[in-house]
Amino acid sequence: MSSRRLRWGLIGFVLVVAGLLGLNLGFGNQPILGLDLQGGVSVILQSTDEASADDLLVVQDLIRDELETLGIAEPDVRVEGSNIVVDLPGVKDQAQALEAVDVAGIVSLRPVLACQAGVTPNDIDEEALVGAQALITTDGLQTCVVGPPGGTGEVFERGSAEAQINQLTNQWIVAVDLRSEGQQRWNSLAAECYSGAETCPTRQLAIVLDDIIQSAPTVNQPSFSTGVEISGAFTEDEVRSLARVLNRGAFPVGVEAQRVETVSATAGADSLRAVFIAGAFGLIATLLFLIAYYRSIAIIVISGLAVWGALVFSLSALVSQSTNYALSLAGITGIIVAIGVTVDSYLVLFERLKDEVRSGRSPRNSGPRSFASTWRTIVSADLVSIFASAILFWLSVGSVKGFALYLGLTTLCDLVVCWFFTRPATILFTRRVAVEQGNILGLGGSK
Amino acid sequence: MSEQPGTHTAEIAASGARRLFLGQTSIDFFGRRIIGAIVSSILLLVTVVSLFAQGLNLGIDFEGGTSWDVPANVFTVADADEVLTASSIDTEGSRIQLRDSDGGAFVKVQVRAISDAQARELSGQFAEVAGVSVDEINVNVVSASWGSDITNKAVRALVIFLIVVAIFISIRFEWRMAVAAILAMIHDVVISVGLYSLFGFIVTPATVIAFLTILGYSLYDTIVVFDRVRENETRFAGVRVGYGDVINVSMNQVMMRSANTSISSILPVVSLLIIGAGVLGASTLSEFAIALLIGMLTGTYSSVFVAAPTLATLKIWSEAWKRDGVAHITGQDLRTLVLGGSVSRRARSGESTTDSASQISGSSSAASVLQHEPRPRKKRRR
Secondary structure (H helix, E strand, O other): OOHHHHHHHHHHHHHHHHHHHHHHHHOOOOOOEOHHHHOEEEEEEEEOOOOOHHHHHHHHHHHHHHHHHOOOOOOEEEEEOOEEEEEEEOOOOHHHHHHHHOOOOOOEEEEEEEEEEOOOHHHOOHHHOOOOEEEEEOOOOEEEEEOOOOEEHHHEOOOOOEEEEOOOOOOEEEEEEEOOOOHHHHHHHHHHHHOOOOOOOOOEEEEEEOOEEEEOOEOOOOOOOOEEEEEOOOOHHHHHHHHHHHHHOOOOOOEEEEEEEEEOHHHHHHHHHHHHHHHHHHHHHHHHHHHHHHHHHHHHHHHHHHHHHHHHHHHHHHHHHHHOOOEOHHHHHHHHHHHHHHHHHHHHHHHHHHHHHHOOOOHHHHHHHHHHHHHHHHHHHHHHHHHHHHHHHHHOOOHHHHHHHHHHHHHHHHHHHHHHHHHHHHHHHHHHHHHHOOOOOOOOOOO | OOOOHHHHHHHOOOOHHHHHHOOOOOOOOOOOHHHHHHHHHHHHHHHHHHHHHOOOEEOHHHHOEEEEEEEOOOOOHHHHHHHHHHOOOOOOOOEEEEEOOOOOOEEEEEEOOOOHHHHHHHHHHHHHHHOOOHHHOEEEEEOHHHHHHHHHHHHHHHHHHHHHHHHHHHHHOOHHHHHHHHHHHHHHHHHHHHHHHHHOOEEOHHHHHHHHHHHHHHHHHHHHHHHHHHHHHHHHOOOOOOHHHHHHHHHHHHHHHHHHHHHHHHHHHHHHHHHHHHHOOOHHHHHHHHHHHHHHHHHHHHHHHHHHHHHHHHHHHOHHHOOOOOOOOOHHHHHHHHHHOOOOHHHHOOOOOOOOOOOOOOOOOHHHHHHOOOOOOOOOOO
């Protein structure tokens, strides 16, 4: 291949990488940091019963809505396998965030059998209740015995519950729409309670979430057409929280937290600083070693690593912006390990070059030959790394997934840089050396 | 321009380091494979004994439970103990440690699974005693099933990965290399786990990630070495050279590269360990760095001392490499092969390539091997 073509190819590639980096920097497009680096709350949820992929997506949307109504900015909620991962970077109020994500159960509708003030469920003999359960109310003032669930929050239209002021009574109420599929079920429950049947003697229907009675309104009409209004001596806060419970009630499956991790913002910043300083030291030490060992040809490694770094930065920025996989501590560690693997491609190449030159071949001739055999080695070895990251990405959850993504990304960058940068750079370099008959690789001139 | 193989011997450097640098070493790796076998056996034995005797120090991610990192300005380990006792928490299996970090010391409190309400209450109490806001305390809650869940997932990923890698290496190289590479990889992971057990390092998800990295790194390193072995294999295929000699030549040829790769991969990890974790005190980093360091060391070691001898043993059993009565090449002859073996015949176009097959008798000498016309490269890749 002519020097001219190689040179233009090299310049072109460097320009493309520089352009990508420039665009990213210009638009302030940086890799999004994981919450172990910027602080925040991470929760991994799992459904308590068998859940289809659709069910999980519904839960994911509901959790996102819930978090957004609470004013938590940019919640990152995603389904990974059979888990739902909620990442809340930068969240300061841990308690509030945890409560918001704490979506332990499904809202159920249960007829109230009897209520007593001033006792807790512990005071009531569970054995005596057949199919019924003693539950406490939200204010903790009374305990009611409720019958088996007659329906779930799924009878209500998703997200339709809202707090309103009744124009006539000037009281806070909750209005919620019935789904057409849920109407029949709701009405049969309502009719049962309205008539004061044996199964619902108190005429109250309890709205239960997480084994706590959120509200137990009295049913005052036997059937409802499109919507339901729940009224009572409510404060605005109570009404709003009840509306939220009803909106949340449409969870198709119950979920429970498997892992909750909170990292304070200072701890995150400390880790980030430590990994940066340590990474920089490690990189400089490696480069010094390579310069000491390989002398002038080390310029190819250094510039190659710079190009690789720019490419990794740009791609990380793009990937983390578009896929929600933030760059976590695990990901950065993966990148630091990748430095070693990337440097190795140069070592394999240079050692081969040394062999060829040492055995009497001219540098000009050795360059392309060494690259050809090195390329074969690198492709085999890098493909295994790419398989590893693809399989891990596919099968794992949470931080392992992020790590796999960045490991795969850096390995891919290694291959790209190796072909588009190292190949022309090495061939051109060895041609120059060949002309000058200079000292290459510390072996002395080849005569 | 052209050099006779013989001229190299005159230039052999006197010092070992210089010979290493110039690729003139002639270490009989294959002849000393028993040393590698002994070292690995001892390490594996220690691993098994340690795993049975004390097991692994599993973090809360695998056991389930709640942990807090409370800033230790005024807060002490005794305070933590007091709060736990006052809340009548079962301290069975709980762990309280004082740890240092860049942002100041903190007390790490871990307890077995408790309810969310209890956890929240304890957070408040810790904050009150420590005189900080609740936000300053890091809390981790892990359900008891989470650990087995991710372990199962990791094992499943591992099995699929092994199958894919075995198929890949079998196609690109051959099945014996796949067996040797995977054996070396398992060796590395087992020994890394063993050292974790021996020194009682805490196993966290970060450690699992690091072990997975080790796995990839070990395979990567072995494949780079095997690529050279395969190249020499075709070069020596037509001559009466034992497979052990092919391995020896390849190992000596890749030695400098292996040494340099280890140095340049390990430097960043050592920096992570010493500067990141040691000086700046980021404890998560040390979890990664220790496992990575161990893994990289064993990974480089196993490519040369486990994977290569295993491959040689498998090969010698095969029909194609049966070399009964062929002497093992060592010393100066091996050096000549190492030096000459890395260039094809064209580079030495000046030398006379008299027919060789007739010259090779019972024991092959290095010169006769080199003078043998290399078999033409196969078009089709195996």
